[in-house]
Amino acid sequence: MTKPTPRPDPKSRLEQLGYTQQLERRLNIPEVVGLAMADVSPTMAVLFLSAGVFVVGGTFSIGAGLVLSVVVVLISLCLAELAGMFPIAGGMYSLVRRVLPGPFAWITTFNYLIQGIVIPASVALGIVAFLKDLIPGLGLPDTVIAIILLALATGLALTKVEVGAWATAAMVIVECVVLGIITVAALLHPQQQLTEVTFHPVVLTGGELTAVGFAVMLATLAPAFNVINGYDAALGFSEELKGGEKNIAKTVIISAVLACILIMVPLISAVVAAPDLEDFFNAPAPVIYSVQASLGAKARIIIDIGVIIALFNALLSLLMYFGRGVYTTGRDGIWPTSMNRILGRLNRFRAPGAGILVLAIPAGVLVFTSALNFLIIFAGTVIAAVYFCIGLAAFWSRRSMPDEPRPFKMPLWPLPPLVVIGFTGIALATQDTQYLIAEVILIAFAVACWAGSKKWSSSSRGPDSSIPGGRHHDLTPDIP
Template sequence: MSESSTPPPSSRLEQLGYSQQLVRRLNIPEVVGLAMADVSPTMAVLFLSAGVFVIGGTFSIGAGLILSAVVVLISLCLAELAGMFPIAGGMYSLVRKVLPGPFSWITMFNYLIQGIVIPASIALGMVGFLRDLFPGLGFPDTVVAVVLLGLATAIALTKVEVGAWATGAMVIVECIVLGIVTVAALAHPHQNLAEVTFHPTVLSNGELVAVGFAVMLATLAPAFNVINGYDAALGFSEELKGGERNIAKAVIISAVLACVLIMVPLISALIAAPDLKEFFSAPAPVVYSVEASLGDRARIIVDIGVAIALFNAMVSLLMYFGRGVYTTGRDAMWPAAVNRVLGSINRFHVPGAGIMCLAVPAAVLVFTSALNFLIIFAGTVIAAVYFCIGMAAFWSRRSMPDEPRPYRMPLWPLPPVAVIVFTGIALATQETQYLVAEVVLIALALAAWAGSKRWSPRPAPAVPHDVSERGLDPIA
C-alpha cells in the first residue's frame, strides 16, 4: 500500500487521544544524530567500557558481539511498537499502551531514573578528563560537574533544532576521535583476535585466569550500558517529519550505527594492548592502548574527544528523557497539579519542566553517589526496561491483532522472545546490591501505581482498533 494512504503522525496522535503540541521540525538524519549523541560511542568506548573490562576481561568483546545481535532485535521490537504508537514518551509510552498498569509504572520508573542517574554519572566522569586537559582547575569535582550539568540543561531547554545541530556537530568530532583510536590501535596489534574472543581471560588477584560461565553471565548487564541510547530516537517521534515508518527507520539505523561505532574501536583497542594485565588494571583501558600506540600526547586527543562526547550525551539525554517526563504529565499519571506542570511546554516549544525535573535531582545525585555504582546500576535499569519492551512486543501481536502496524518486524516471534530471555538472564545474574536497588525501585513504582488509582481523575486515552489500514511490509 502506498505511503500516501498512511495517516500523518499528527493524525495518529489525535487518534490515540493526544494533541500535537511539539513542533515537527526534525528529519531522520537529525533524529539519528540526536540518538547517536545519546549513544555517545566515544563515551562508551573510552569511559563506560572500563567497568565491563574489570568484570568480564577479554570476554567483554564476546559480550559486546552478543549484545550487538540483541540490540538489533530490540530495535526491531521498538520499531514495530513505535510505528503503532508514535508518542514522545519513548519506551515508557510503548509499554503503557500494551501491558497492564503495574508494568507501565515499573517501566516508567526504570526508564526515567536513567534520565537522572546517567547524566549525574556523566557529569562526574567528565571532570577527570577535564583535569587532564586543565591541570590548574581549582574547583572541587562536584562543583565542576554541576556547572557542566547546568550548561547541558541550558542547551536542552532551547529549540529542538539547536540541540540537534549542536549534538550533530559533536557526533562528527566523536567519529573523528574514534577513527584515530581505531587506526592507532590497528597499527600496532599485540593480541590475537580469535584468542581473546574464544579463549577469554580476566584479571583476578593480579593474574590472568580463564573466564568462567558465571563471569560471562555477570558481564551481560553492565554491557547494556555500553551499547545503549539508540532508543532516544523514539523521544522525538512527535517532532519528526513524515510518517510513522520514519520513526521505525530512525531507531533501527541508530541501533546498527551504535553497534558498529562502538564495537570496532573497542575490539581494536583490546588487540592493541601490549600487556593484558596492564590493560585491565588501567583506569581507562582503551586509553592505555591508544597511548601505547601513539605515545603520551595521545591523551590530549582522547581527553578532548571524551569531554565532547560526555557533554554531548548529557544534552541528548536531558532532551530525550525530558520528553518522557512531559508525556507522563500529559498522560495524567500524577496528581492534577503536577500533571499541569509536567505536561507544559516552554516558549521554545520544548518540555522545560520535564527537563528540569531531571536536571535538579541529577545535580543532587552528583554530591551523594559513587560513580561506579551509578554506571553499573544504569545497566541494570536499562535491562529491566528492555525486558518489558520484549514482553510488550510479544504481547501486542496477541492482544492487538487488528491494530495498524506501519512496520512489522521480521522473524516474529524470535526478536521479542530473544530479548525477554537475554534481558531476564542479565537481570538474574546481577550483583546483589544492584538487584536490591532494582527491587526498591520496583516497590516504589508499584506504590505509585496504587496511589494513582486515588489521584487519577480519568482513564488513560483508549487505543483505537478501527483506524484506517496501512502498509504492513517491512522497511525497505
C-alpha cells in the same frame, strides 16, 4: 493515469491515539539519529564503560559485545514495531503503557525516568576530571564545574529542538573522528591476533591469565549490557520527526546498528593493540592503555578532547530525551492534577521546559551526594528492567492487539522479543544482591504509585482541557 497515493499525515496516528500535535515536526532522520548517537556516547562506552567488562570477562568481552550487538538489533526491532504503532514522545514508557497492564507501566516509568536523573549527574561529574587534565589551571571545585556544565546543557535543552540537534550532530562528528583516530592508531600497531583473543578468550585471575569458562562468559553478559545503550533515545523525538511512522522505526534501527559498529570496532581494535594483556586488564581504563601505547604522549590530549565532547553531548541529549518522557507522563495525566498541569506544558520554544527541569534540578542535587556511585551502577539494573518490559510488550502486543495498525512489522517474530526477554532476564538475575534489592524497592514504590493513581486520577477521567495538547481520553489499559 492514476494519481499517486497521498502520503499519510504524520499527525493522524497521533490523533487516533487521543493526542493533539503540540511538539513541532522540525527534525529529519539524520538529526534524530544524531541525537540518539549523542545519548549512546560511543567514546564514553569504549573508553570507560568497557573497563568493568574487561575485568569480569577478559578478552571474552569481544564475544560478549558481539552477542550483545545481535541482542541490541533484536531490541531495536521490538522498539521499531511498537514505536510505529504508538509514535508518542514518551519513549519506552509510552510503549509499555499502551500494551501491558498498569503495574508494568508504572514499573517501566520509574525505571525509565530514574535514568534521566542519575546519568546526567554522573556524566556532569565525569567531564570535570578531563577538563582539569586538559586545563590544569582550572581551580574551581569539581561540584561547581559540574553544576555549570549541567546548567549549560539544560539551557540548550530548553531551546528549540533543532538547536540541540545541530549541537549534538556537530559533537557526534568530532566524536567519530576521535574514535577513528583511536581505531587507526590501534590497528597500525597490532600486538595480539584477533582470532586468538576472540576464539580463545582469557581472563586475569589471581595475577595470571586463564582460559575463560562458561560461568565467566555468563557473568560477562550483565556488565556488557550497559556498554551498548542509549539508541532508544530516537523514540523521544517521535512527535518532532518529519514523515510517517515508518521513519520512527528507521531511526531506532539505524541508531542501534550504528551504536554497535561505533562501539565494537574501536573496542576490538584496542584489544588487538594491547602490548601486554596482563597490563591491559590491570589498567583502570584498558582502552586508554592501548591508545597510549600506540600514540604515546599525544594520546592524552586526544582522549581529553574526545571524552569532554562525548560526555557533554550525552548530557545534552539525555536531558532532551528524558525531558520529553516526563512531559508525556504529565500530558497522559498519570500524576495528581496539579503536577500534570505543570509537566504537560511546553515553553515558548515548544520544548518541554518543566519536564527537563524536573530532571536537571535533582541531578544537580545528586552531584553533591555520596550516593551517586551506587546509583550509577544501579542504572545498569534499571536499564535491563526496562528492556525486559519492552520484550514483554513486543511479544504481548501481537496477541492482545492483532488488529492494531503496524507501519513496521518486525521480521522473525516471535524470536526478537523472546531473545530480549531471555537475555534481559539473565542480566537481571546476575546482578549483585544490593542492586536487586534496590530494584525490588523501586518496583514496590512503583506499584504503590499505581495503586495511588487509581484515587488521584478518578476525579480527572476524560478530557483535561487545562493541559495544552492533553489527552482526549484516558489511555491506561483497562486491566486491574
